[in-house]
Amino acid sequence: MSRAVAARRVAFDTLRAVHESDAYANLLLPAAIGRAGLSTADAALATELTYGTLRRQGTYDAVIAIAADRPVTDIDPGVLDALRLGVHQLLSTRVASHAAVHESVELARTAGGRGAAGFANAVLRRVSRDTPGDWMTHVAESARSDDEQLGLLFSHPVWVVRAFRRALAAEGRADELEALLTADNASPRVTMAALPDLADAPGDARRTPYSPIGFRLGGGDPDALVRGSGGRIRVQDEGSQLAALALTRAVPVTAGERWLDLCAGPGGKTAVLAAEALRNDARLEANEISPARAGLVRQALAGVPMDVPVSEEDGRTRAAEAPGTYDRILVDAPCTGLGALRRRPEARWRKSPSDVPALTQLQRELLDAAIGALKPGGIVAYVTCSPHLAETAGVVADIRREWEGALEEVSAREVVTALAEADPGLPAQADGSGRTQLWPHRHNTDAMSISLLRRV
Template sequence: MSVAQDSRRVAFETIRAVNESDAYANLLLPTAISRAGLDTADAGLATELTYGTLRRQGTYDAIIALAADRPVAEIDPGVLDALRLGVHQLLSTRVASHAAVNESVELARSVGSRGAAGFANAVLRRVSRDTPGEWMTRVAESARSDDERLGLVFSHPVWVVRAFRRALAAEGRAAELEALLTADNASPRVTMAALPGIAHAPEDARRTPYSPVGFRLGGGDPERLVRESGGTLRVQDEGSQLAALALTRAVSIREGERWLDLCAGPGGKTAILAAEALESGARLEANEVSPARAGLVRRAIAGVPLDVPVSEEDGRVRPGVAQYDRILVDAPCTGLGALRRRPEARWRKSPADVPELTQLQGELLGSAIRGLRPGGIVAYVTCSPHLAETTGVLNEVRREFGDALEELDARGVVSGLSVADPDLPVQSDGSGRAQLWPHRHNTDAMSISLLRRR
C-alpha cells in the first residue's frame, strides 16, 4: 500500500468509527496516525481528509444522493463513508481525480457487498464530470426552504441553522449567519495557553488578541512544546481561556478564597484556575462526575504545584450550601459552539436533546448558586450559543433566586482582559452576558455569564 493510500485508509477508518461507533475524531485520529507510521506531510493529509469529510458530510450526502439517484439512507453505511471521502477529494482538494476515484472504490470494495465497487465507481465518476460550483447549484436548488438551502450548502442540520439564526438575531446581527456557517467549516488555527504565573509563551510566538495568556506558534510542533513544558504550555481555545479568567478576574481575589470547578472535565479550564489560585493564595477543588474525565482533569493539572482535590460526585449536590467564593459551571451542552474542532458533533445532537440538557444546566447552576458564600461569584459557561442553553437557563435561575442574585458585566470583564476590543455586542435582553463567535473572534462560540450572590 502506498503512503497516500495509507493516509486515505487512516482517514476512512476514522470516519467509519465516528459514524458507526460514535467515536471522537480528535481522540481517535492521532492514535491511528501513529499506528500507521505516517510522516508529517501524510499525517496532515489524513487529518485534512478526515476533518474535511466530516465537516462537509451533509453537503456530500446531498451530492451523492443526486449522483446515485437514491437516498443515502439506502446506501450501505461503509460504502457511503467511502463515497463521502471520495467526493471530498474530488470537490474540495487537489487530489487527482483518478486517484480519488480508484482508491475510494477500493475502500468501498473492502467493506461492501458484491457490486459495491461498481456502484461506487459509477457514482464517483458521475460526480467527477461536473465542477464543484455546478454541484453546489444543484444542491441549493433541491432545497425546499432557505434554512434547508443553507443547511445543505454549508453542511449544518437545519435545526442548528435556525438556532444560530435566532442567536445572531438576538444581537441584531442576523446578516452574519452565512459568515458563521462558513467559519464552522474552516480548520481552526491552533491556539495555546501559558499557565499564568508558571509559564511564558515562547519568544517567537504571537500573542492572541483577547486572552492575556494565549498565544500562537509561528511554526513547530505544539504537542512537543506541551510535552517539554510538562503541561504548563497547552493547546486551548482562546474562548476557553477567557471563560476561566473571567471568573478569577471579575473582582479582586482575597487570600484564602475557596474555589470549585464543578464540571471540570477534561481539565483545561481547571489548569488555568489552579495557576490563578496558586498565584493569589486561593484554594481550588475540582469535580467531575465521569471517572474517565476526572482522570483527564488530574493529568491536566499535574504541571501546577498546587494540591487540587478532584471529586467524582453529582454536580447537582456537590457544592453544598454557602461553601465557596467562586464556582465555575462549565455545563454539559450541545457543543454547537465548537463545530470547527468537533465537526461530528453537528450530526450527533438533535432538538430533542436540548430540553434535557437545559434542565441539567439549570440544576447545576442552581446548585452552584446555593453553594456560594454571600458575595460569591459563579461563572456560567456553555460552548454553545443556543439561546435555550444561555439566556433561557439564566432566566430560569433569575426567577428562582430573584433579588438574591446580581449579574456582573461579563462583557466588560472579558474586554478588560485584553488590549484589543473584543467587539462583544450588547445583548438584546439587557444582560451582561459575553458571547464569543468563530466568525468574529476566531474562538469557539463560548457564552460567559457572571452571577454574584448578594
C-alpha cells in the same frame, strides 16, 4: 500499500468508527496515524480527509443522493463513507480525479464487495463530470426551503441553522449567519495557553488578541512544547481561557478564597483556575462526574504545584453538600457543544432539538446548586460551549427569576473587554444582560457563552 493509500485508509477507518461507534475523531485519529506510521505529510493528508469529510458531510450526502439517484439511507454505511471520502477529494481538494475515484472505489470494494465497487465507480464518475460550482447549484436546487438550502450548502442540520440565526439576532447580527456557518467548516488555528506565573510564551510566539495568557506559535511542534513545559503550556482555545479568567478576574481576589470547578472535565479550564488560585493564595477544588474525565482533569493539573482535590460526584449533589461555602464557582455545564463544531464536526450530526430540553434542565439544576454553594458576595461563572439561546440566556433568566432579589449580574462583557488587548466588539444582548458571546467568525474562538452572577 503506498503512503497516500495508507493515509486514505486511516481516514476511512476513522470515519467508520465515528459513524459506527460514536467515536470522536479528535481522540481516535492521532492514535490511528501513529499506528500506521504515517509521515508528517501523509498524517496531514489523513487529517484533512477525515475532518474535511466530516465537516462537509451534509453537503456531500446531498451530492451523493443526486448522483446515485437514491437517498443515502439506502446505501450501505461502509460504502457511503467511501463515497463521502471520494466526493470530498473530488470537490474540495487538489487530489487528482483518477486517484480519488480509484482509491475510493477500492475502499468501497473492501466495505461491500464487487457490486459496491461498481456502484461507487459509477457515482464518483458522475460527480467528477461536473465542477464543484455546478454541484453547489444542483444541491441548492434540491432544497425545499431557504433554511434547508443553507443547511445543505453549509453542511449544518436545519435546526442548528435556525438556532444560530436566533443567537446572532439577539446581538442584532442575523446578517452574519453565512459567515458563521462558513467559519464552522474551516480548520481552527492552534491556540496555546501559558499558565499564569508558571510559564512564558516562546519568544517568537504571537500573542492572542483577547486572552492575556494566549498565544500562537510562530513555528514548531505544539506537542513538543507542551511536553517540554511539563503541562504548564497547553493547547487551549482562547474562548476557553477567557471563560476561566472571567471568573478569577471579575473582582479582586482576597487571599484564602475557596473556589470550585463543578463540572471540570477534561480539565483545561481547571488548570487555568489552579494557576490563578496559586498566584492569588486561593484554594481550588474540582469535581467531575465521569471517572475517565476526572482522570483527564488530574492530568491537566500535573503542571500546577498545588494540591487540587478532584471529586467524582454528580455536580448537583457535590454543590448541595457544601451550602454557603465557596467564593467562586465555575459551572462549565454539559451542553449541545454547538460552539465547537470546527473542532468536533461530527457533533452537529449527533445532536437534535429533542436533546435541548433535558440539557437545559440539567444546566438549570447545576447552576441553581452552585448558587446555593456560594458565600454571600460569591460569584458563579455559567459557561457553555454553545450559543443556543435556550442553553445560555434562557437558563440564566430562569435562575434569576428563581433567585429573585438574591442575585446580581456582573457584566462578563466588561470583564472580557478589560482582559483583552484588542477590542473584542461584544455588543449588548437583546435581553439587556451582560452576557458575553464569543464567535468563530468574529473572534476565531469557539462560540463560548459566559455569564457572571454574584450572590447578594
